[in-house]
Each structure stands twice: as structure tokens, then as C-alpha cells.
Amino acid sequence: MRGLRRGEPISPYLFLIDMTTLSMLLNCKIKENGFDYHPKCHKLEISYLMFADDFFFIAAATTKSLKVFPDVLDIFSKVSGLRPNLEKSEIFFANVNPQVAQHFCAMLGMELGSLPVRYLGITLLSSKPSIIDCKVLIDKTHAKILSWSNKVLSYGGRL
Numbered sequence: 001m002r003g004l005r006r007g008e009p010i011s012p013y014l015f016l017i018d019m020t021t022l023s024m025l026l027n028c029k030i031k032e033n034g035f036d037y038h039p040k041c042h043k044l045e046i047s048y049l050m051f052a053d054d055f056f057f058i059a060a061a062t063t064k065s066l067k068v069f070p071d072v073l074d075i076f077s078k079v080s081g082l083r084p085n086l087e088k089s090e091i092f093f094a095n096v097n098p099q100v101a102q103h104f105c106a107m108l109g110m111e112l113g114s115l116p117v118r119y120l121g122i123t124l125l126s127s128k129p130s131i132i133d134c135k136v137l138i139d140k141t142h143a144k145i146l147s148w149s150n151k152v153l154s155y156g157g158r159l
Contacts, residue, residue: 018080019050025072025079033068036060051120055084061096066104086110092117094126 029035030047037047038058049056059065077083090113093101105112116123116133121140123133131138 015053018082021080022055022072022076023048023050025076026068029068029072029075033064035068036062036065054119061093061100061104063104063107066108070108090117092126 026048035047036059037045038060041047041058047058049058057069059068073084086109089110091101091105091108091110092113092115093104094115096104101112116125118124122137123129125133
């Protein structure tokens with residue numbers, strides 16, 4: 001038998017090792033290729049974010065920058081045996097010509113996503129969120145606080 005079964009105790013540790021490897025590969029490739037950071041991320045040199053099993057690659061919409069991602073994924077796949085499912089992946093652009101966006105989608109083999117999109121209950125936008133954009137999150141937090149206070153308070157306190 002090969003591989004790990006779902007729920008294997010060592011799985012999270014192996015996942016962390018794999019993601020650390022992916023991180024190191026990206027950092028090396030970015031330094032080699034003269035990567036163009038997204039304008040809002042250049043000062044802090046942010047090129048990617050990882051959350052649980054999700055990965056956000058952040059870059060300026062240039063061929064040089066976007067070519068880094070498939071190159072790193074190819075190396076990572078050869079080293080680890082893991083391959084991301086590009087059919088389930090999306091690419092998002094802000095302030096990019098639609099023809100250029102389609103060219104990059106074809107180059108990366110990903111579908112073009114459209115903003116706003118919800119991720120972990122929060123609406124992701126390319127601009128500063130308004131109160132209306134955050135209303136769902138505020139309502140959920142408010143309901144959670146109300147249910148929490150009802151459970152913690154004594155009968156007299158609830159009255």
C-alpha cells in the first residue's frame with residue numbers, strides 16, 4: 001500500500017513540510033527571476049499567502065511574474081509528488097485589460113474568477129470594503145455573541 005489514509009495522525013506534519021518546501025521554492029524563484037510584486041505588496045515583499053489548504057499567489061500582471069508560479073509548481077510536483085488541481089483554481093485580476101487577463105488564464109491553465117468573491121465567509125474585493133460588504137460578517141458575529149451570552153449567563157442574568 002502507498003500513501004497515507006485520510007485522518008492519518010502524521011498527515012498535518014507532512015503537509016507542513018510540503019508547504020514549507022513550496023514556500024522556499026517560491027522565494028528562491030522570485031529572487032532569481034526579478035519578480036514584479038503587486039504594487040500594494042512591494043514594500044513588504046508579499047508574493048503569496050497560505051490559509052489551511054488554500055494558496056494565494058499575489059503578483060503584478062506581467063509575464064515575468066506570472067511565469068514564476070507554473071515553474072515553481074512544476075518543480076514542487078516533481079519533488080513532492082503533489083499536484084494542485086488547476087481545474088478547481090481561479091485567477092483574479094484587478095484593473096487589467098480583459099484580453100491580457102484571458103492570455104494569462106490560458107498561460108496558467110486556470111479559469112478567470114470575478115470579484116467580489118466570498119472566502120471563509122468574508123467578501124474579497126479589490127477595493128476597501130464598505131459597511132455593507134461586511135454586513136454578513138457583522139451579523140454572524142453579533143448572533144454568536146448573543147448565543148454565547150445566553151449560554152453563560154444564569155437564568156436570573158438572562159431575565
